[in-house]
Amino acid sequence: MTEEFKPRVARRYTGTYRPRIDGGEKARGTAEFIDDIALKRRFPDILYAKVLRSPYAHARIKNIDLSKAEKLPGVKAILTYKDPEVASLKPTNAAWTDGTNTVSYKCMMWKNFRDRRVLSDHVCWVGDEAGVVVAAESEELAEEALRLIDIEWELLPFVLDPGEAMKPGAPVIHPEITPSSNVLPPDNFAGADVILERGDVEKAFAEANVVIEVASRYSNATHAVLDHWCCLAAWEDDKVTIWSNSYEADQTRMHVSEMLEIPLNKVRVICPYVGGQHGRGDTGDQPFFIFTALLAKKTGRPVKFKHTRRESFPSGRTRELQYCEIGGKKDGIITGVYLKLIGDSGGYAGHALAALKRIPRDYAECSLGHVPSLKMESYVVYTNKLPSSCMRSIGNIQVNFIMGLALDTLAEKLGIDPIELALKNIGNKWAPLPNKSLEAILRVGARKIGWEKRHKPGDGSTYDGTKKRGIGLSFHHTWNASWQELRRGPIQAIVRVNPDGTVYLEAPTVETGPGSSSCCVFTCAETLGIRTEDVHWISTVDTETSVKDQVQTDSAVSHILPEAIHTAALDAKRQVLGLAAPELGVMPEELDINDGRIYVKAAPQKAMTIKELFWKRDLFWGGDLVPVLSSVSMALPDEVTGNPYMAAFAEVEVDTETGQVEVLKLVVLGDCGTVMHASGAEAQQIGGQCIGLGEALTEEIIYDETTGVPLNLNFIDYKVPTMADFPDIEPVLMEVWKGAGEYGACGIGESAPCCTPRAIANAVYNAIGVRIDDNPITPDKILKALGKI
Amino acid sequence: MLKGKSNSQSRVEASFGSSVTEGVIVKSSHRKIKIRVNGIWYEFEVEHDIQPWHVLSYVLREKLGFTGVKVACEAGECGACTVLMDGKTVLSCMTLAVETDGHDIVTIEYLGKHDPVVAAFAEQCEPGYGTALQCGYCTPGFVMAARSLLNENPDPTVDEIKEALAGNICRCGCYPAVVQAVLHAAEKLRTEGARK
Numbered sequence: 001m002t003e004e005f006k007p008r009v010a011r012r013y014t015g016t017y018r019p020r021i022d023g024g025e026k027a028r029g030t031a032e033f034i035d036d037i038a039l040k041r042r043f044p045d046i047l048y049a050k051v052l053r054s055p056y057a058h059a060r061i062k063n064i065d066l067s068k069a070e071k072l073p074g075v076k077a078i079l080t081y082k083d084p085e086v087a088s089l090k091p092t093n094a095a096w097t098d099g100t101n102t103v104s105y106k107c108m109m110w111k112n113f114r115d116r117r118v119l120s121d122h123v124c125w126v127g128d129e130a131g132v133v134v135a136a137e138s139e140e141l142a143e144e145a146l147r148l149i150d151i152e153w154e155l156l157p158f159v160l161d162p163g164e165a166m167k168p169g170a171p172v173i174h175p176e177i178t179p180s181s182n183v184l185p186p187d188n189f190a191g192a193d194v195i196l197e198r199g200d201v202e203k204a205f206a207e208a209n210v211v212i213e214v215a216s217r218y219s220n221a222t223h224a225v226l227d228h229w230c231c232l233a234a235w236e237d238d239k240v241t242i243w244s245n246s247y248e249a250d251q252t253r254m255h256v257s258e259m260l261e262i263p264l265n266k267v268r269v270i271c272p273y274v275g276g277q278h279g280r281g282d283t284g285d286q287p288f289f290i291f292t293a294l295l296a297k298k299t300g301r302p303v304k305f306k307h308t309r310r311e312s313f314p315s316g317r318t319r320e321l322q323y324c325e326i327g328g329k330k331d332g333i334i335t336g337v338y339l340k341l342i343g344d345s346g347g348y349a350g351h352a353l354a355a356l357k358r359i360p361r362d363y364a365e366c367s368l369g370h371v372p373s374l375k376m377e378s379y380v381v382y383t384n385k386l387p388s389s390c391m392r393s394i395g396n397i398q399v400n401f402i403m404g405l406a407l408d409t410l411a412e413k414l415g416i417d418p419i420e421l422a423l424k425n426i427g428n429k430w431a432p433l434p435n436k437s438l439e440a441i442l443r444v445g446a447r448k449i450g451w452e453k454r455h456k457p458g459d460g461s462t463y464d465g466t467k468k469r470g471i472g473l474s475f476h477h478t479w480n481a482s483w484q485e486l487r488r489g490p491i492q493a494i495v496r497v498n499p500d501g502t503v504y505l506e507a508p509t510v511e512t513g514p515g516s517s518s519c520c521v522f523t524c525a526e527t528l529g530i531r532t533e534d535v536h537w538i539s540t541v542d543t544e545t546s547v548k549d550q551v552q553t554d555s556a557v558s559h560i561l562p563e564a565i566h567t568a569a570l571d572a573k574r575q576v577l578g579l580a581a582p583e584l585g586v587m588p589e590e591l592d593i594n595d596g597r598i599y600v601k602a603a604p605q606k607a608m609t610i611k612e613l614f615w616k617r618d619l620f621w622g623g624d625l626v627p628v629l630s631s632v633s634m635a636l637p638d639e640v641t642g643n644p645y646m647a648a649f650a651e652v653e654v655d656t657e658t659g660q661v662e663v664l665k666l667v668v669l670g671d672c673g674t675v676m677h678a679s680g681a682e683a684q685q686i687g688g689q690c691i692g693l694g695e696a697l698t699e700e701i702i703y704d705e706t707t708g709v710p711l712n713l714n715f716i717d718y719k720v721p722t723m724a725d726f727p728d729i730e731p732v733l734m735e736v737w738k739g740a741g742e743y744g745a746c747g748i749g750e751s752a753p754c755c756t757p758r759a760i761a762n763a764v765y766n767a768i769g770v771r772i773d774d775n776p777i778t779p780d781k782i783l784k785a786l787g788k789i
Numbered sequence: 790m791l792k793g794k795s796n797s798q799s800r801v802e803a804s805f806g807s808s809v810t811e812g813v814i815v816k817s818s819h820r821k822i823k824i825r826v827n828g829i830w831y832e833f834e835v836e837h838d839i840q841p842w843h844v845l846s847y848v849l850r851e852k853l854g855f856t857g858v859k860v861a862c863e864a865g866e867c868g869a870c871t872v873l874m875d876g877k878t879v880l881s882c883m884t885l886a887v888e889t890d891g892h893d894i895v896t897i898e899y900l901g902k903h904d905p906v907v908a909a910f911a912e913q914c915e916p917g918y919g920t921a922l923q924c925g926y927c928t929p930g931f932v933m934a935a936r937s938l939l940n941e942n943p944d945p946t947v948d949e950i951k952e953a954l955a956g957n958i959c960r961c962g963c964y965p966a967v968v969q970a971v972l973h974a975a976e977k978l979r980t981e982g983a984r985k
Contacts, residue, residue: 723954
């Protein structure tokens with residue numbers, strides 16, 4: 001039975017169970033997405049763009065003959081890598097930023113790895129955008145035109161396995177970046193090969209009573225969002241307008257401005273609701289924005305580019321090979337940790353570098369803060385597979401998979417409960433051990449799952465003749481406190497109180513689903529003292545009229561925008577009370593507002609609504625119906641407050657005859673600092689399991705190892721969990737830690753899937769006594785591990 | 790069953806092409822089809838207004854502007870494009886428009902905000918289940934599938950709901966809350982039915 005969350009500080013709206021503000025328009029289908037806007041009905045002269053895709057894992061275009069395609073009626077423009085407007089474009093990268101901040105070309109995150117051209121003769125994976133793009137009167141004609149293009153390919157040797165790709169003599173994929181190897185070189189932002197060294201690991205292992213060694217492999221899932229990459233570009237004189245489902249409106253403006261070398265005020269980016277992103281948007285500096293804009297310019301017509309479902313698949317998690325050693329003493333104290341990771345970046349560099357180089361360093365700081373000796377080594381390698389991008393719980397889900405394995409293994413070897421091992425060792429460096437947040441999470445989780453039922457690996461009872469049950473857990477720090485978001489710079493928001501007491505809230509963020517907009521509205525209404533239905537949140541982000549949007553990366557928008565809105569709304573309230581004070585014959589500080597009614601605190605019957613105030617002033621002064629305006633551009637508090645923790649506890653049932661794993665129960669716990677919206681936060685904890693469960697048991701892009709062709713780019717062969725697959729999930733919201741600011745919350749949405757694959761893998765081990773350390777845990781792996789096939 | 794607004798009303802939109810105008814149908818060698826969408830009959834000239842290979846989702850969205858119908862996989866794998874044909878669910882991305890000649894189609898736009906299923910999805914927030922939607926892209930498909938289920942089975946069990954809606958993908962993972970929303974909608978519909 002679910003226990004209802006009770007907030008630490010009771011507030012009118014924040015932290016309560018209530019419907020989302022966008023529930024109505026989404027449930028009745030009136031919420032608009034890019035594909036609902038980029039229609040011929042709205043843009044009668046619209047053209048459709050399609051890009052040529054590589055059939056080979058590694059190749060170069062030697063020659064290209066467009067003559068047949070050009071003659072096809074309905075084809076309006078063809079651009080190739082040879083055209084001057086394309087060839088003159090700067091080399092680029094699809095991941096200029098992780099969305100936290102807007103960056104210029106010069107300062108892009110992976111500026112040492114500009115390995116992409118907008119259109120190139122060089123292709124690096126099967127499905128890579130090759131050097132030709134067509135605009136035609138219909139998508140079918142554009143596709144037909146691509147088929148009519150004669151291309152002479154030069155096939156190049158390719159390599160698919162990251163381990164093979166690291167070896168001397170392997171085909172070098174990007175000699176312009178790495179002349180003699182596929183290993184991405186050390187970089188200021190990413191770090192060196194040994195990303196972190198603390199104390200003396202060799203000595204620590206020598207002093208330990210037990211040293212365990214474990215290895216695992218993490219595969220690549222995909223975001224599988226339903227609203228595929230799409231943009232529409234249209235020019236008016238020298239200004240380009242781009243409608244898109246990027247979730248980085250301001251960054252998209254910067255990207256287009258920098259690549260096409262046109263002023264920022266000549267690029268207008270409009271982003272409506274986005275149908276899910278789960279990290280896809282962090283590779284938002286996609287070359288297709290540029291070639292679509294160029295086609296629109298060339299044809300003088302609006303041009304739409306949209307991925308098909310198949311084209312949308314190749315975007316996802318970084319594949320990793322993982323190795324860990326931990327030394328521990330009999331009393332359960334960890335003496336040292338050695339971690340080695342090899343990440344498969346695929347055909348291009350990008351946020352695999354964040355996943356492999358930066359996230360483990362966070363883990364060292366936020367989870368291994370008290371471990372005296374530590375060495376972390378990490379390599380990112382080019383291969384001829386699809387490029388790794390950012391995906392929900394980037395890097396963390398992988399680090400959790402290996403570290404959760406290592407800690408579980410060490411606990412078993414030392415004969416200690418994994419929870420006690422965690423409390424003796426795991427915590428951030430800013431708080432003492434045991435970490436209060438982690439302790440609270442693990443104790444509650446243990447109670448909820450029935451931790452005492454956990455038995456020795458494989459030792460449990462057998463059910464229905466062939467089924468074994470097991471329990472497992474995994475835990476992790478969260479990474480979205482405000483001090484971890486300082487790169488965002490000032491946070492901007494505007495509150496406009498209309499003379500009738502209604503409000504326009506301009507707190508731009510592309511709402512991709514997490515429900516940050518609801519948190520923004522609750523804060524605004526609560527601080528001002530009005531009803532939520534009187535706040536209109538402006539859902540479309542338009543760089544021409546909006547202040548800078550906050551990108552949903554890190555799930556931090558649900559608390560950082562409310563911090564700014566709280567400040568703006570307090571100021572607006574002060575202004576309203578200043579106007580009301582003389583009307584009610586008291587000082588402003590003697591007044592408060594509730595449900596839009598301004599009242600004297602000492603004599604609540606003395607009151608007037610905001611509308612009555614303005615109407616009265618209008619009658620008296622005449623024409624004074626100017627809205628009250630408050631805008632902020634506010635730096636986040638920079639106080640380093642450490643971070644809270646989260647965990648997943650799983651109970652599974654493994655059929656030893658069929659290899660099928662059924663998750664019986666999943667308890668997902670998160671210390672939120674402050675819960676901004678209880679229903680929304682629970683939706684994140686539950687909903688994140690669509691990815692967590694999927695990656696644990698079913699989701700992986702599979703390749704033909706002889707050609708590099710991905711084999712399962714559809715929802716039949718790539719299995720996303722449906723309602724029938726979902727186990728009983730219990731969400732548990734907690735408030736133990738607190739950050740800086742009015743709310744001092746921490747994002748929990750991105751991290752929701754983080755602990756699940758490892759918790760389930762540990763539960764499977766507990767059930768059958770054999771480890772499968774290679775996700776997803778499919779029936780064939782179980783049966784192999786049991787020696788049945 | 791959902792009833793059309795008017796069985797007798799026949800309206801032809803003028804914007805499809807010069808050969809078709811309101812009330813006046815110009816003779817043509819092309820075959821015409823009529824589809825009733827959300828209570829209104831629309832007539833299309835095949836190979837002129839629409840092509841034989843056009844799927845229903847294309848016609849609903851591009852020709853009629855019913856963009857509440859979402860298209861995601863275009864292969865019948867995700868359920869986002871679900872609409873009702875004669876009261877039963879069909880995947881509009883897998884149904885040729887010409888196949889729907891003479892049939893009654895209902896999209897999310899017909900239901901409106903007071904529909905108990907729509908309202909239940911919008912309002913779902915009870916402790917322990919989260920919300921019944923997040924990004925909202927799959928929601929119209931879920932609502933239509935739920936509407937069809939409740940047309941046939943006014944008092945479904947949780948397992949029956951799961952079975953009926955397992956063809957719809959929600960990557961935001963709102964499944965438990967969707968089940969609750971359908972249970973609440975069923976209850977509301979039964980109460981309304983009893984009152985009538």
